[in-house]
Amino acid sequence: MTLTVVGAGYVGLVTAAVFAELGNxxxxxxxNKERIEGLKRGKIPFFEPSLSEYIKRNLSQKRLFFTTSYKESVPKSQxxxxxxxxxxxxxxxxxLSYLFAAVEETARNLTGYTLITIKSTIPIGFEDDLESTVKKYAKARFEFAACPEFLREGTAIEDTLHPDRIVIGSFSKKAQKILLSLHAPISGERIICDIRSAQLIKYAANSLLATKVSFANTIAALCEKMGADVEKVIAGVGADRRIGRSFLYPGVGYGGSCLPxxxxxxxxxGRHFGYDLSLLRAVDDINQRQIELFVEKVRKALGVKGDVGNVAQDKKVAVLGLAFKPNTDDMRDAPSIKIINHLLNLGIEVTAYDPQAMDNAKKILPKVKFAKDVYSAIKNQDALLLVTEWPQFSQIDLARAKKLLKRPIIIDGRNLFPKDKVKELGFTYIGIGR
Ligand SMILES: NC(=O)c1ccc[n+]([C@@H]2O[C@H](COP(=O)([O-])OP(=O)(O)OC[C@H]3O[C@@H](n4cnc5c(N)ncnc54)[C@H](O)[C@@H]3O)[C@@H](O)[C@H]2O)c1
Incomplete structure (x- = not known):
């Protein structure tokens, strides 16, 4: 099949790369002209494992083409x-301004029957507006379908090739047939429904994941009050197959370009349809509070008074991990940004290190010093703050770290380090709910 993918971001590029790999x-x-020029030369605009190889292979095999022209691509695409x-x-x-602009430009260039399939996450209730936009400009037949995306950054290729499910939102038999045939080589349960239900699946799934994170953080806060260990509690709760362990983890809260x-x-x-999603308001509140609780731990551990304003405190910390999660360089809504800005406002100096996200972070956090590796980041600091759980951070030589730090304090925002071992080495260890 010949397809057009509009938007060369995380979702678009991975979609393009995987469907090209499957022979389309x-x-x-x-x-973004600069992005497209770079992509034509195989330059990927962000870090995503394996994506570069997929793009380069399919460019060279002439199955994948990058362009800024709808005219060049839409008329050829099913x-x-x-x-x-x-x-x-x-x-x-x-x-929704990008969405409507993209749909309008697609409509202007339709020449024969085309299935316009929305992968972007868009609110329920805009289907009629999208349809009227296309009708206004299109001179050819079209249908709409929703095919929401569930990939996770960091494992996006794998998730696209082996998803848990493929949701196809359309009651048109023709549209269903086209999308089922395109997805035939891909595993996963097929869920076929109307457009609204498809979009609702996406919002409900992400909201439930966020709820699990905030639930774990609530239990963690209670554990701290009671002197219980949240890691054990969550292990016990998550072992129940009806509940599961996934996303049930305490930390500095969820971030990224999707969940928040x-x-x-x-x-x-919900408000638009006259329903108060009070559960999710609580989930969001808890998530925001989690940042404040973490900063409070840092403040107390360093003996910095609250409300000091932006006055230098002669205190310095190392922040390890900046991306919103491991295996990505995505800084969109990363908890590290809020945490670091709070610390800077308290007059605490911050040196940071992240294996992939430092170039992006430098644009957002101009007052932060950036180190070339973990050990130079922690040298002479008053505390080590773990914010993103990159797997390599669990390999840190803690004895060496202790010698380099000015004060042996670890504040572990992801419960990554083995608490007992860290304490045995003589650190003051502060985790989340343990
Ligand atoms: N990133 C994720 O992990 C993820 C996962 C599932 C769903 N989603 C959803 O998918 C959608 C895309 O997310 P993303 O992270 O890939 O976004 P992104 O910001 O990385 O990429 C969007 C791209 O679209 C381009 N663009 C904007 N307007 C355009 C137009 N009119 N014509 C052509 N290109 C245009 C931008 O230049 C940009 O490169 C969002 O709705 C998001 O919520 C994202």
Whole structure:
């Protein structure tokens, strides 16, 4: 099949790369000329394991083409996947300006029957507006379908090739047939439903994942009050197959380009349909509070008074991990940003290290010093703060770390380090709920 993928971001590029790998001819469009020029030379604009090899292989085998022109690609395509961003507005609703621009430009270039398939996460209730936008500009037949995306950054290729499910939102038999045939080589349960249900599946799934994180953080807070160990409690709870361990982990809260924005957008959708998603308001509150609780731990451990304003405290910390999660360089809504800004406001100096996200972080955190590796980051610092659980951080030579730090304090925002061993080595260890 010949497809157009609109948006060369995390979702669009992975979609383009995987469907090209499966033998389809793919045009991938973006309005960002620089990004497209780089991609034509095989330069990937962000870090995602294996993506570079997939893109380069399919470029050289002439199955994958990058362009800024809808005219060049849409008329040749049976399916147009819309994968543009839907970032949050100030009020929590999704900003749909990129979506409508992409759909309008697609419509203007339709020449024969085309299935416009929305992969972006978009609020429920805009199907009619999208349809009227296309009708206004299109001179050819089209249908709409929703095919929400569930990939996780860091394992995006694997998730796209082996998803748990493929959701196809369309009641048109023709649209279903096209999408089922395209996905035939890919495993996973097929769920076929109407467009609204498909979109709701995406919001409900992300909201439930966020709820699990906030639930674990609630239990962690209680454990701290009671002197219980959240790691044991969560292990005991998660061992129940009806509940499961996944996403049931305490820490500094969830971040990234999806969970925070989708929870807020879902609350706004509920409001629009006259239903107060109070559960999710609590989930979001708990998530925000988690940052403050972590900063409070740092402040107390260093003996910095609250409300000191932006006055230098002669205290320095190393922050290990900046990306919103391991195996990505994505800094969108990363908890590290809020934590670091709070620390800087308390007059605490911050040196940071992340294996992949430092280039992106430098643009967002100009007052932070960046170190070339873990050991230079922690040298002469008053504490080591673990914020993102990159697997390599669990290999840190703790005895060496203790010699390098000015004060042997570890504040572990992801419960990554073995608490007892760290204490045995003479550190003051502060985790989350343990
Ligand atoms: N990133 C994820 O892990 C993930 C997972 C599942 C779903 N989603 C959803 O998928 C959508 C895309 O997310 P993303 O992270 O890939 O976004 P992104 O910001 O990485 O990429 C979006 C791309 O679209 C391009 N674009 C904007 N307007 C355009 C237009 N009119 N024509 C062509 N290109 C245009 C931008 O230049 C950008 O390169 C969002 O709705 C998101 O919520 C993301």
């Amino acid at each position: 001819k793919i045009f991938c469009i973006d309005i 399916i147009v996947f819309i994968c543009v961003g839907t970032p949050p507005k100030e009020n929590g609703e999704a900003d 924005k989708d929870v807020l957008a879902f609350i706004a959708i």
